[in-house]
Amino acid sequence: MSKIxxxxxxxxxxxxxxxxxxxxxIPQNEVVAFIGPSGCGKSTFLRTLNRMNDTIPxxxxxxxxLIDGNDINEQKTDVVALRRKVGMVFQKSNPFPKSIFDNxxxxxxxxxxxxxxxxxxxxxxxxxxNAALWDEVKDRLNTSAFGLSGxxxxxxxxxxxxxxxxxxxxxxxxxxxxxxxxxxxxxELVVELKRDxxxxxxxxxxxxxxxxxxxxxxxxxxxLVEYNRTDKMFTNPDEKLTEDxxxxxxx
Amino acid sequence: MTSLTALCTLGVIxxxxxxxxxxxxxxxxxxxxxxxxxxxxxxxxxxxxGNAIVGSLILLGLASLVGIPLGIAIGTYLAELGSGWFGTIxxxxxxxxxxxxxxxxxxxxxxxxxxxxxxxSTLAGSVALALIMIPIVTRTTEEIVxxxxxxxxxxxxxxxxxxxxxxWDIVLPAAKTGIATGAMLAIARVLGETAPLLFxxxxxxxxxxxxxxxxxxMPVQIYNYAISPFxxxxxxxxxxxxxxxxxxxxxxxxxxxxxxxGY
Numbered sequence: 248m249s250k251i252x253x254x255x256x257x258x259x260x261x262x263x264x265x266x267x268x269x270x271x272x273i274p275q276n277e278v279v280a281f282i283g284p285s286g287c288g289k290s291t292f293l294r295t296l297n298r299m300n301d302t303i304p305x306x307x308x309x310x311x312x313l314i315d316g317n318d319i320n321e322q323k324t325d326v327v328a329l330r331r332k333v334g335m336v337f338q339k340s341n342p343f344p345k346s347i348f349d350n351x352x353x354x355x356x357x358x359x360x361x362x363x364x365x366x367x368x369x370x371x372x373x374x375x376x377n378a379a380l381w382d383e384v385k386d387r388l389n390t391s392a393f394g395l396s397g398x399x400x401x402x403x404x405x406x407x408x409x410x411x412x413x414x415x416x417x418x419x420x421x422x423x424x425x426x427x428x429x430x431x432x433x434x435e436l437v438v439e440l441k442r443d444x445x446x447x448x449x450x451x452x453x454x455x456x457x458x459x460x461x462x463x464x465x466x467x468x469x470x471l472v473e474y475n476r477t478d479k480m481f482t483n484p485d486e487k488l489t490e491d492x493x494x495x496x497x498x
Numbered sequence: 499m500t501s502l503t504a505l506c507t508l509g510v511i512x513x514x515x516x517x518x519x520x521x522x523x524x525x526x527x528x529x530x531x532x533x534x535x536x537x538x539x540x541x542x543x544x545x546x547x548g549n550a551i552v553g554s555l556i557l558l559g560l561a562s563l564v565g566i567p568l569g570i571a572i573g574t575y576l577a578e579l580g581s582g583w584f585g586t587i588x589x590x591x592x593x594x595x596x597x598x599x600x601x602x603x604x605x606x607x608x609x610x611x612x613x614x615x616x617x618x619s620t621l622a623g624s625v626a627l628a629l630i631m632i633p634i635v636t637r638t639t640e641e642i643v644x645x646x647x648x649x650x651x652x653x654x655x656x657x658x659x660x661x662x663x664x665x666w667d668i669v670l671p672a673a674k675t676g677i678a679t680g681a682m683l684a685i686a687r688v689l690g691e692t693a694p695l696l697f698x699x700x701x702x703x704x705x706x707x708x709x710x711x712x713x714x715x716m717p718v719q720i721y722n723y724a725i726s727p728f729x730x731x732x733x734x735x736x737x738x739x740x741x742x743x744x745x746x747x748x749x750x751x752x753x754x755x756x757x758x759x760g761y
Contacts, residue, residue, distance in 0.1 A: 280736065302655060304581075329659035343651040344672045353667070354657035411657055 249313075250275040250415065250445045251296065256310035258469075260303070265291045267470045268310070273462075278441050280477065281449045281458035283466035284492070289449050290338075292466065293417050295424055296447070297333040298326055314415070331358055334413030338420040340400035342392035342407075345382050350392045350403055351375060354411040368412060377443075378406035379436050398429025405436065409444075416440065418448040422455065434459050453493055457481050465489045507717035513690025518743070525740030528733040534741070538703050538719065541728045547738045548704045550719035551745075556707065557699060557715055558622060558689055561627035566681050568628075570670075573680075576636065577643035578665055589640075603629045604694035612698060620706070620713040623699025630694065631684040638680025642673045678757035685753075686746050692717035716742045 249272035258266035266288050273279050281289040298319060300306045312319050316491065319329055331354075342350050351371045363369040371388075375381040380402040383397070392403055401421060408416060418437070422430040437446055437459045450456050456463050458476060463476040465486075473480065473489045484490045491497060532546055539545030572592070576585050607626040612618055646669045654664040670677070695701070700712040701722065716738055723735035 296658060299652065299656060302652065327658045327660055330656055335652075335656035336657075337649055337653065339649055341653040343650060343653065343668050349583070353654070354659075357657065357659045357663055357667070407653070407657065 249273055250315065251447075252311075252313040252316075254311045254313075256292070256295065256308070256312060258288075258295055258300070258309075259307040261305045263447045265469050266295070267468075269471045271464060271471060271474045273445060273447065275445050276362065276441055277461040278446045278448060278459055280460035280463045281466060282453060282456050282463060282492075283472075284450075284497075285451075287466040288469040289464075289466045290419055291469075293419055293447060293449050296415070296417055297329075297330050297335055298324075299335065301326065322479050327358075331419060332413055333415045334408035334411065335404050336401070336408050336416065336418045338423055340397060340404050340424070342395075342400050342403055345392060346389045347395070347403060348388040348390050351406050351410050352425060354407060358411055360411065374406040374410035375403075377409050377440070378402045379439075380406055380434060396429070398425050398432060401425060401429070401433065402436070405433075410471065411442075413444065415445045415447070418496075420449050420451060423451060430455070453481075465492060467492070517634050520717075521736060521740050521743060524733070524736035526737070528737035529740065533734070533737055537705060538722075541726075541730060545734075547714075547716060547734070547741065549702065550714040550716045550738070552705060552707075553620075553688060553699070553702065553714035553739065554742075557623050557627055557695070557713060558685065560620070560624035561631055562681075562685060562687060564624070565628035565631030565684065566635055569632045569680070569684070570639050570677060572632070573636040573639025573666060573677075574643055574670065576640040578661075578669070580640070589637075592633040592636045595629075596637065599693070600630055601693035601696075604697040607694070608697035615710075616696060617710070618700035618712040619710050620699055621709045623695050623713055623715070626694035626698045627688040627691065628693065629705050630688050634684040635677075635680050636689060638683060639673075639677050641706060642676030642680065645676070646672045666739040674757050678753050682750055682753050685749055687745055688702075689749075690717055690742065692721050696721075716745075 251273040253272075254270045256266055256269040257264060269292060274423050281293060283289045294300045294313060295308060296314075300308070314329075314333065318324070343353060345353065348371055351374050352367055355361050355367060355370055361370055370380060375384060380399060383399060387394075392400065395403060405421070422433045425433065434455060437448060440446060448459065460477045462475065463477045463480045465472045465480070467488065473484055473486045475485065480489065481493060484493065504737045531543060534546060534551065535548040536544065536546035537549045538547070557572070572588065576589055579585065580588060596733070607622050607629070611622040611625060650668055650672060651664050654668045655661075676726070695715050695718050699715055699718070701718040702712045702714040706713055720735050720738045723731045723738060
């Protein structure tokens with residue numbers, strides 16, 4: 248069974264329809280890339296998967312999003328539990344005005360995942376190791392997160408998301424504000440994390456999609472144009488529109 | 499353009515320095531330890547503002563205890579949830595209250611508390627000052643809390659934090675320096691208020707710690723010294739003014755210091 252199963256999803260900002268009848272299946276432990284021109288709805292779609300759009304007044308969802316077979320838009324869904332299960336990394340790194348340690352431990356503490364102080368420290372270390380940041384920050388865990396470089400801040404945000412032990416990690420253009428070296432680190436990390444997590448990554452960078460993902464979804468004007476295995480998508484796409492976009496004829 | 503703005507800045511700062519310098523010059527001669535601890539005495543017998551300093555601090559402390567938390571709470575509410583009609587009304591009321599002359603608060607509390615109880619009291623004075631503080635703290639808090647980036651809230655929400663915890667754990671700490679500035683503004687404002695205290699705390703010539711008795715305060719004491727016909731008392735008014743300004747400065751510095759950006 249698919250980890251995430253979306254069928255006939257419509258999404259509205261007020262009266263404006265941003266997503267039209269999206270249906271796709273995302274298998275467990277794969278990396279899926281969402282590509283498409285700006286404003287095509289890929290970020291909006293990403294945010295429907297952890298109901299982050301709830302924070303925007305006047306939005307409305309129709310259709311079905313099943314995660315592990317449960318409809319996340321049902322009345323009885325616990326949004327807090329959903330967001331713990333579906334972690335998110337944002338386009339711009341957004342560390343809290345706290346120390347490095349407290350940034351990572353925050354999610355663990357509010358969800359009361361840990362048993363005792365030693366366990367908390369262990370979990371923070373594990374999350375920072377998983378985000379390939381531990382060696383760079385282990386000697387200054389109690390200093391401000393704002394003292395880190397942009398790339399380190401983004402990996403800190405990844406560590407923060409991983410610390411609450413999600414099953415799915417949503418990444419909204421996580422490397423768009425980073426230099427090539429920092430981007431490469433994030434990409435290596437994504438491939439690494441695939442073993443334990445299901446990852447969805449929105450990107451503007453076609454090469455990045457090709458490098459890290461198993462499957463790619465191409466969005467345009469709020470519609471899903473094509474969803475295929477990445478190797479097929481980038482060599483022999485089914486749709487003419489996909490080919491035009493990937494080869495850079497527009498967008 | 500740069501030189502023009504620099505010139506304006508220089509102009510304003512020099513006026514400020516002129517005022518402070520003149521107050522220091524006039525006030526410093528009458529300053530003494532006795533002046534700081536003694537109660538007012540008849541002309542020619544010395545006396546000071548000890549009870550007024552204590553009175554002002556008690557009035558301010560009580561007013562802050564109520565006014566600042568309430569102001570922060572209302573301001574946070576307006577910033578986080580106040581987009582509806584109720585928020586608009588609250589915001590309008592707060593804005594209007596900021597513009598109300600402080601003597602109106604004094605008269606209001608006089609009618610509400612002093613007339614009901616039949617005597618001037620510390621309590622009434624503190625209530626009047628708190629009422630002045632609340633809208634100031636409310637509006638500055640709202641503006642500052644609104645400045646906390648949305649991305650920071652979303653980061654916390656995405657970890658499964660409920661809304662109230664996001665506000666409490668992330669937004670308010672991120673805004674604390676600005677909120678402290680708002681509180682400072684309110685403190686500085688009420689510490690120098692005379693009018694609302696004339697009808698409420700009234701003033702006293704003795705040390706007092708009781709809530710149900712009239713209470714001395716520095717602005718009222720300065721007023722009494724300044725309107726007198728005696729040269730000696732005029733000097734005391736200057737000295738008291740110097741003490742008041744120094745006190746505001748000290749409070750300002752300590753608040754700044756304790757809420758400086760930790761992270």
